[in-house]
Amino acid sequence: MDDKGKQKKNSKKQKRAVMRTTILAILIAAIGYTIYNSATAEDVTVLKVGDKAPNFTLVDLEGNDHKLSDYEGQGVFLNFWGTWCKPCAKEMPAMDRQYEVFSNEGVQVLAVNIAQSNFEVQSFADQYALSFPVVIDKTKSVMTAYNIRPLPTTVLVNPEGNIQRIITGEMTEQDIEGFMEEIKPD
Template sequence: MDKQPKVKNNNKKRKRALMRTTILAILIAAIGYTVYNSATAKDVTVLEVGDKAPDFSLVDLEGNSHKLSDYKGQGVFLNFWGTWCKPCAKEMPAMDRQYQAFSDEGVQVLAVNIAQSDFEVQSFADQYGLSFPIVIDKTKSVMTAYNIRPLPTTILVNSEGEIQRVITGEMTEQDIEGFMEEIKPD
């Protein structure tokens, strides 16, 4: 009878040792990953208010090319988003309504989808009845140039091509209206 409690204790000790070893291995892997990422990360310039907005050229769902510099003289509401992003989906209808209200006043919306398929993006645009230009950053080069994290992120570009404001997270329709008013050319 003495042997059975000893066996149970040994099994508990083995399970505890295995659990501790597993946790230690996960911690070491996480630290290693962090160190590796820090050592190999490219130098990314963080854009600030007043900086010239990096120029880019992307193609929309109809095959038209959109170059940021072509919008000089207008305000650009540059929105980075994904179809899977719930806050993105929530703000898109409001963005479209405000685009329709402000497009004749020199404010343009350019929605930059991050590397999803044409089919996914077109289905999303159709579902929400979006009328503003939607381009797809297939290589994530524009996302990298603008150092975008998280989604949604909106960059307000004034009529001089300078970054006027960076907004991260979901916006209300009132927010969007105010931001469009802010970048409306004089």
């Protein structure tokens, strides 16, 4: 092998060594970042049945403010959802039918959309002719306060303002009726 061949071979070895070192450095940095984030992350309080429901104010599609504390004395069926969520779309018409029955008995529905555009949410609400208030959590602050992970998730808030039950996943109309009955004021 001549000198040029040896130089080429050494150059390839050097490039591989640099590449491996770079990849190793990136991996170490990523692991360090993950450990740092875990160690310095704020403690998220996980809500449980019996806790006071965190208060919030969100704006509905008509521009009206909805403050959870304004509903004290009534049951609140707090449903977190997204337009892209198939189970959400399946349960919305049933929620609306039960809202028509229970709104006269002191149960309110607040459908909290997670950070979608007004246009998407309005189109969805129009498609299903929803009669209950639909609000948008644009900053995901309410979702974070309630520690919402899968959609749909429904939080039942009793007339005293405490969390009565947390339901994750799709509900049947019979489920919805039972849950609304559960939070109806005496």
